[in-house]
Amino acid sequence: MANLEWLDIMTFFGWFIAIYMCGVIIFYWIILFISVAQLRKELQLDRKQAYMEYTNEIYTKPVSIIVPAYNEEAGVVPSVRSLLSLNYPLFEVIVVNDGSKDQTLKKMIDHYEMKEISKVIRKQLVSKPIRGIYQSSLLPNLYMIDKENGGKADALNAGLNFSNYPYICSLDGDSVLEHDAFQKVMKPIIDSDEEVIASGGSVRIANGCKIRDGHILKIGISSHPLVVMQIIEYLRAFLLGRIGLSRHNLLLIVSGAFGVFSKRWVVEAGGYKTDTVGEDMELVVRMHRLIKEKGLKKKVVYVPDPVCWTEVPEDMTTLRRQRSRWHRGLFESLWAHRKLTFNPKYGSIGFIAFPYFWLVEFLGPIFELSGYIFIILSLFLGGTYLEFGTLIFLLSLLYGSIISMAAVVLEEWSLTKYPQVRDIVKLFLYSLTETIWYRPLTVLWRCEGIWKLIKRDKSWGEMKRKGVSQ
Incomplete structure (x- = not known):
């Protein structure tokens, strides 16, 4: 009798996982079609002509680029150099040295001949004490703030x-922007007459690219399998997920690696929260919440064309820590604003975006891990359970590998950032293997993030950087 009950539970479990995966796959394919339609619309534009007028100061809006830097001696100088050469008429670069223990401060002072200055700061947001303010004697639009360590969010507030x-614009200290990235990411803000309050660009992986003095000389792909899989993962996240969600103003994430915000709305929302590891998502959710509560029609958008190149982990230990941390940050943002879930007051954000992020992004790893466990058990149980296990495995291929392959095809069809045919073939072939090894690993790491939440473990883990610029 007990054995029969166990088998009934297994059957129910198998059906539940299969139905869940079918629902997610349908949602992803809907997002894919929306993304294709949006990219096709943009491809019909003459891009060079479309951005031409944004090189003129009359038509643009000035931007403050904030670069939080903690132990970024390997990449901060070339990253700042790439920013200073941007093709945009009016901007300033503010590097915030967040109590670095390495030579970040000294390298900036020496390389850009920075001198300490006195300036009154209007303290609209709380941050750790500032030890000194510096300005380059060579480049008057380059500043550096030296402050006590308070974390990335605190540095951004300063x-x-x-x-x-x-x-x-918030920008990571190890990132390199393409020359015309700001013209592109600012276009929806300028065109919308302040209806767009935040705009995010694409983030691509610099490992394997040839970068010198903060400039992309040659786009390439690393030979490291972990890096190749992260390239595919980023293509999927940005070209599929964010285009589709942005199309209907459902975007809850503007990447902390490259995003532009209306300063007024960031201040009104309370700035960056320092008690979460997902400060970029939490701010965007808070801004959505604020404009909905005020009854205003404002937008947060994603622009696929402007690209920021950044370094990613090449070892499993660092990547594991990163994914676990990201998942904890996702939960903190969702939980802090849980009242939005299925709340009619917040419209599609409450009825579509939040349920999606809860059920697919946050709980998805648990369901996927359950599916992998079922597949393994079915090999021993045989019979109907083996058929169920085969079905779940085929669904996981659609859920993972096939969608990722579609992202690679979409990249080649639309933006063509990877000019070499062999690079696209390599990405395509690697995407076929995602379900076999890479996705199960990321599922385990994200589930580890959930386990740490349960244990109230807030350990951070350091990101090792080699620097991507020569």
Whole structure:
């Protein structure tokens, strides 16, 4: 009798996982078709002509670029150099040295001949004490704030307090922007007459690219399998997920690696929260919440064309820590604003975006891990359970590998950032293997993040950086 009950539970379990995966696959394919339609619409534009007028100061809006830097000596100088050469008429670069223990501060001072200055700062947001403010004697639009360590969010708040312009851009200290990235990411903000309050660009992986003095000389792909799989993962996240969600103003994430925000709305929302590891998502959710509560029609958008190149982990230990941390940050943002879930007051954000992020992004790893366990058990149980296990495995291929392959095809069809045919073939072939090894690993790491939440473990783990620029 007990054995029969166990088998009934297994049958129910198998059906539940299969139905869940079918629902997610349908949702992903809907997002895919929306993304294809949006990219096709953009491809019909003459891109060079479309951005031409944004090189003129009359038509643009000035931007303060804030670069939080903690132990970024390997990449901060070339990253700042790439920012200073941007093809955009009016901007300032504010590097915030967040109590670095390495040579970040010294390298910036020496390389850019920075001198300490006195300046009154309007403290709109709380941040750790500032030890000194520096300005380059060579480049008057380059500043550096030296402050006590308070974390990335605290550094961004300090930079925002110091900033002089109405729009701010948060940018990681190891990132390199393409020359025309700001023209592209600012276009929806300028065109919308302040209806768009945040705009995010694409983030691509710099490992394997040839970068010198902060400039992309040659786009390439690393030979490291972990890096190749992360390239595919980023293509999937940005070209599929964010285009589709952005199309209907459902975007809850503007990447902390490259995003532009209206300073007024960031300040009104309370700035970056320092008690979460997902400060970028939490801010965007808070801004959505604020504009819905005010009854205003504002938008948060994603623009696929402007690209920021950044370094990613090449070893499993660092990647594991990163994914676990990201998942904890996702939960903290969702939980802090849980009242939005299925709340009619917040419209599609409450009825579509939040349920999606709860059921697919946060709980998805648990369901996927359950599916992998079922597949393994079915090999021993045989019979009907083996058929169920085969079905779940085929669904996981659609859920993972096939969708990722579609992202690679979409990249080649639309943006063609990877010019070499062999690179696209390599990405395509690697995407076929995702379900076999890479996705199960990321599922385990994200489930580890959930387990750490349960244990209230808030350990951070350091990101090792080699620097991507020569």
